[in-house]
Every structure is written in C-alpha cells, then in structure tokens.
Amino acid sequence: MSKVQQNFSVVSDDADKPGPSQPASVRSFRSTTKRNASSENAGQDVKPAKYAKMANAAPSKRSNIADVTNTDDSLVWSIEPVCENGIRLDFFAKEPNAASVIMALFEKIYEPVLATLRMKKLDWDNVEDHEIGPFLTIFNTKVRFFRRRNPNKVLLSKENWREEKSTQFRIICDLACRLAIPDQTVLNKHYRSFSNGTYGETDYEQFQSILNQLGVKETDTFIDVGSGIGQLVTFAAAYSKCAYVSGIELEQVPADFATKNGIQFKRLMNHFGEHPRPFKLEKGDFREEKHSEFLKNKAKIIFCNNFAFKPELMLKFREILESCESGTKIVVTKKLETTRSENRVAHDCFFTQMANTSLLQSTGTKTKPNVSWTIKTIDYFLTVMDLEKHFRDAAQRAQREKETRLARQTRTKRDRAAKN
Numbered sequence: 001m002s003k004v005q006q007n008f009s010v011v012s013d014d015a016d017k018p019g020p021s022q023p024a025s026v027r028s029f030r031s032t033t034k035r036n037a038s039s040e041n042a043g044q045d046v047k048p049a050k051y052a053k054m055a056n057a058a059p060s061k062r063s064n065i066a067d068v069t070n071t072d073d074s075l076v077w078s079i080e081p082v083c084e085n086g087i088r089l090d091f092f093a094k095e096p097n098a099a100s101v102i103m104a105l106f107e108k109i110y111e112p113v114l115a116t117l118r119m120k121k122l123d124w125d126n127v128e129d130h131e132i133g134p135f136l137t138i139f140n141t142k143v144r145f146f147r148r149r150n151p152n153k154v155l156l157s158k159e160n161w162r163e164e165k166s167t168q169f170r171i172i173c174d175l176a177c178r179l180a181i182p183d184q185t186v187l188n189k190h191y192r193s194f195s196n197g198t199y200g201e202t203d204y205e206q207f208q209s210i211l212n213q214l215g216v217k218e219t220d221t222f223i224d225v226g227s228g229i230g231q232l233v234t235f236a237a238a239y240s241k242c243a244y245v246s247g248i249e250l251e252q253v254p255a256d257f258a259t260k261n262g263i264q265f266k267r268l269m270n271h272f273g274e275h276p277r278p279f280k281l282e283k284g285d286f287r288e289e290k291h292s293e294f295l296k297n298k299a300k301i302i303f304c305n306n307f308a309f310k311p312e313l314m315l316k317f318r319e320i321l322e323s324c325e326s327g328t329k330i331v332v333t334k335k336l337e338t339t340r341s342e343n344r345v346a347h348d349c350f351f352t353q354m355a356n357t358s359l360l361q362s363t364g365t366k367t368k369p370n371v372s373w374t375i376k377t378i379d380y381f382l383t384v385m386d387l388e389k390h391f392r393d394a395a396q397r398a399q400r401e402k403e404t405r406l407a408r409q410t411r412t413k414r415d416r417a418a419k420n
C-alpha cells in the first residue's frame with residue numbers, strides 16, 4: 001500500500017465503520033480536498049503535495065527572515081493584526097507547520113486585506129518558505145501604515161463570519177489542529193479499528209448544520225462525548241452561542257492533542273480579536289461519576305459520534321442518558337433505541353417511551369461525505385428527552401378508549417331505540 005493509500009485508507013467505498021483517520025486539518029492540505037469542499041476555496045486551488053512539503057519543513061533560518069522584532073532567533077515570523085481588538089500572531093522557529101498555516105491564512109482569510117492594501121498575493125501553490133519573510137515584511141509595514149492613516153477603520157471585517165458557511169471559523173479550527181499536531185499520522189497508528197476507541201470525524205459542515213437544526217440557545221451547555229482531538233468543541237466555541245462547551249476523550253493520545261488544539265485555537269482566535277465561548281477539553285471516560293453526573297444534570301446538548309460503540313458501552317451510555325431531564329437534546333450516529341443492527345429499533349424501550357427521535361438533515365452528498373471514515377453518508381439522529389411522553393401517551397390512549405366506548409354505547413342505544 002502506498003503512503004498516500006495508507007493515509008486515506010479509511011475513506012474507501014467499502015469502509016462503513018470508522019477506522020483510523022486523519023483529522024481534517026491534515027487532509028485539507030493533502031489529497032482529500034473533497035472533505036473541505038464546503039470551504040470557499042476548496043477543491044480548486046489546493047495543491048496537496050506542495051503544502052505537505054511546506055508543512056513538514058521547519059521555517060528555514062537561511063531564509064530572509066522578515067519582521068523579526070526579537071533578536072533571539074526563536075521568533076521567526078509575525079503577522080500584524082488586521083481585525084478590531086486583534087493581537088499580533090508570532091511564530092517561533094520550532095513550531096511545526098507554521099509556514100503552511102501562514103500561507104493558508106493568507107490564501108483563505110486575508111485575501112480581502114491584500115486587496116485593500118493593494119498587495120499582490122503570492123503564488124500559494126509554488127511559494128517557498130524563504131519567500132514568506134520578505135512578503136510578511138511588506139505586509140506588516142503596510143498594515144501599520146494603514147492603521148496610522150485610518151485609525152477608525154478595520155482592515156478585515158468579521159460581519160459575515162457567523163453567517164451561512166462560517167468558513168473562517170472552520171479554517172481557524174482546522175489550522176489550530178495543524179499547529180497542535182505536528183504529525184497527524186500518529187492518530188492513524190494510535191487507533192485500533194472497529195473498537196470503542198475507533199476514531200472518525202464529523203465534517204464541520206455537517207456539525208454546523210446540526211447546531212443550526214438544534215437551534216442552540218445562550219443558556220445551553222454542550223458536550224461532545226468522545227471528542228477526539230477536540231475540533232468540534234473548538235468549532236462550537238467559535239460559532240455557537242452556547243453558555244459552555246466541553247469535550248471528554250478517553251484515549252490519551254487524542255486527548256493530549258485536544259489540549260494543545262485548544263491552546264492553538266485560542267491563540268488564532270485572539271489574533272482575529274474573537275472571543276470563543278468558554279470551553280474545556282478533558283481526558284476522561286464518560287462512565288466516570290464526574291462526567292456521568294455532568295451528562296445527567298448539566299448538559300443540555302449531548303453530541304456523541306457513537307457509531308463504533310460496542311453493545312456494552314452503548315448499554316452504559318443509555319443507562320446514564322435515561323436520567324437526563326426533559327428537553328435534553330442528544331445527537332448520535334447510532335440510535336439509542338437500536339438494539340442489535342442499525343435498523344432494528346427496540347419498541348417499548350426507555351427511549352421510545354420517554355423521548356422522541358428524528359433523523360437530522362444531512363449535508364453529505366455523493367461527492368462530499370459528511371464524515372471522515374467513509375464515502376457513504378452517515379445519519380445523525382436527534383433524541384429529545386420527554387419524560388412526560390409515556391404518561392401523556394397513556395392518558396391519550398385512555399381518552400381514546402373512553403371515547404370509543406362511549407361511541408359504542410351511543411350506537412347500541414340508538415340501534416335499540418330504532419328497533420323499538
């Protein structure tokens with residue numbers, strides 16, 4: 001199997017279960033541009049091989065390093081802030097993937113800024129890392145000049161960032177992963193296929209659509225159970241108006257990456273003057289008391305990509321969720337009512353009697369899947385807890401029976417009267 005095949009072996013026709021996978025951040029600059037097709041530039045202008053090379057290259061010290069405000073050579077590149085309340089973004093010599101992140105920022109977010117500053121963009125497909133320094137020197141000088149001349153103007157407006165596609169937040173979350181995880185193939189090696197710990201990602205577009213369909217409120221507390229490297233948690237913290245966003249991950253390797261991802265995410269958000277919702281990424285098992293109590297008593301939106309959960313784990317998951325209060329929204333890839341196979345729904349189980357389940361709208365298409373582990377579209381289900389449902393149903397049933405009985409009695413009386 002070639003290296004490329006190894007990297008993308010899970011995105012195959014016949015793989016319908018999550019397998020070891022690459023986070024979106026790696027894929028977006030390699031060959032699976034499909035998955036990023038929802039991003040504005042996706043699919044047309046990403047040259048994977050080149051970026052992969054850049055991503056692995058540490059910033060060259062031989063290059064004409066520009067805008068080094070620190071004589072200590074550990075600081076390599078800086079980007080002046082272009083948004084209101086933004087802060088300067090500094091990159092250091094040892095940082096992995098810094099060059100590719102800078103290029104992605106310019107290619108995907110700063111384009112309108114370059115136009116305002118009347119700066120020619122670099123040929124991102126063919127740029128070498130030593131060209132970045134001189135480019136940034138000119139860029140930063142122009143930004144500072146613009147700020148002095150136009151103290152009341154911003155170079156990059158974020159007015160449309162929360163609208164429709166929210167491309168910028170997807171890019172920021174993606175780039176945070178790239179800065180946090182130097183070699184994402186580690187995740188491939190770490191995860192075992194077809195186990196509870198199997199990894200697979202929900203596409204940002206699908207996740208954003210789910211948040212929209214749920215109608216997230218400012219009082220909602222969100223949790224991603226099995227949050228992997230934490231990219232959905234950071235996206236929810238950037239995009240939604242949740243009061244609190246959290247993620248717990250069982251496995252050490254992705255949980256460690258998630259912690260770093262959170263730090264890089266905050267750093268990038270600060271650069272754009274953005275304040276994410278309070279969020280926390282933790283290593284843990286949802287079966288532990290602390291987490292199960294959170295699920296039972298605090299979480300209002302529970303997201304769990306539980307497609308690969310084994311029956312025993314599903315059982316424990318269901319047991320905990322049975323204590324959630326009415327109105328709690330639970331999003332899953334394997335139905336809570338399902339017993340053995342995907343399509344066998346257990347009637348008269350707790351979740352058919354005390355909750356309502358519906359299929360959420362999918363963003364997956366034939367050419368662009370909604371998850372990372374298969375090209376098939378995966379269903380996401382919403383279960384809304386409704387603890388009165390059983391009693392309401394019983395009362396309605398009793399009412400219907402009473403009405404039928406009365407109707408029957410009336411008919412009998414009428415028939416008798418007619419006979420007499």
Ligand SMILES: C[S@@+](CC[C@H](N)C(=O)[O-])C[C@H]1O[C@@H](n2cnc3c(N)ncnc32)[C@H](O)[C@@H]1O
Binds near residue numbers: 196225232248307308
């Ligand atoms: C399919 S991945 C989902 C990643 C992410 N939520 C997404 O949808 O993009 C499922 C994750 O659940 C984690 N997991 C499995 N059992 C768990 C448990 N008992 N507690 C917390 N996380 C668990 C796995 O390690 C894995 O990273």
